[in-house]
Structures are given as structure tokens and as C-alpha cells.
Amino acid sequence: GATASVRAQESVQALSVQAMQEQAQDYLLKQAQMYPGIATITLDASRLNAMPACTQNQVFLPSGQRLRSRMSVGVRCLSPQSWSTSIAATLSIQGHYYVTNRRINPGETINQDDLIEREGDLLALANGVVINPEQIIGYVASQRIPLGNAIRASALRDPQSITRGQMVRTVARGMGFVATGEGQALQSGAPGTQIQIKASSGQVISATVLDASTVQVVL
16 A cells, blocks of 8 residues: 655654654654645554654555544554554544535436535535536436435546447548448447447447547448
């Protein structure tokens, strides 16, 4: 997982429990910077009192783990002897997010007027909720979003994306030529993603989504 290394002092003095707790707090504060809010962190470092002296350590989170309201952060000693333990952490990040002020139906484009700003603990929101309004406004609802709900990324699609079953324009580029045609999308995809297209000849080909109506054939 991600690690924050602390080098031993030149005197090779053992790190105090307070020093290791502060390292863990600084590490979590750095992780919290990805959220647009103010972080509050409380740590219970009592387990460190029972561990042998340490002059060089690492603070880490397991690979793929995200910040949660209640979690543990790992502390691993590298010198003079190897050991590992965890510190219990309670976190909150106070910030702004958005909920809908009406029911939004599939296929509707979300506008600024469809949103109400709220303030609260961002870590208490369901996984996948979109916080940045720039990633909501102008996007198309891919499913019904009830009144008053925060908006998940899975409920949105890029307005320039292609949906399965849609007829698209195909563009094939080669040395000195450009060929165009038509086909049907067999998969949905956002710009830059590769999807399968059934060409007018009946052949299934791979293509990269360029915009809401065009794909580029992979040669």
C-alpha cells in the first residue's frame, strides 16, 4: 500500500509514541487533501506503548483502501527490529456536496438549477457519490435519481458518450486515406474508450469513441 517513510535521526534515537502518532496523523491529513473539505482526525495510539523501541518506521494503508469514518492505519517498524501494528482512527471531512431538488429521469441533462448545495461529512456519504459539481452539471442521467438524493457517478454518463444500440458514424484512417461508414454500437462507452461496433457489412470491429456520434476504427 501507500507508505510514508520516516528516516532515523542521525543519533539513531528511538521514536517516541507521540512522534509516531504525529506521523500517522500527518499521513492521514495528506490523504485527506484529495477531498475539498476540512479534516478532523482522532487517533488511539495505545497499541504503540506495548511495541519495542523503533528508530525507523513507515505509516501505511492497505492497497486500495480509501478513507473512512472509522478505520485503522498501519505502523511498520523497520529498525532495529521488524514489527507491525495498527492505530485506530476516527475521521471526518466537513465540506460541500450536492443533492437533487427534483426527480431526474433517465436521459435528462442535469443543470445547475437541478442541484442544491449541502454541507456535511464527506466521508459519511455513500461510496461513489460525486462531490465536484463540474462532474455533474452537463452530464446525462443514466438512471432515475430521486428528489433530495446525492448523485453517484454510476448514475451519470458523459454527454459525448455512445450508448449500446446507437447508430454511429465510423471513421477509418490509414496512410493517405480516410474511409467513413455507419455501424451500430454493441457496447456503451465514453470518449477515449474502445467499444465493439457492428458495421453495415455485418462485421464486428473494434473502435474508439470520439464523440456522441462518431467512432474511429482501430486498424
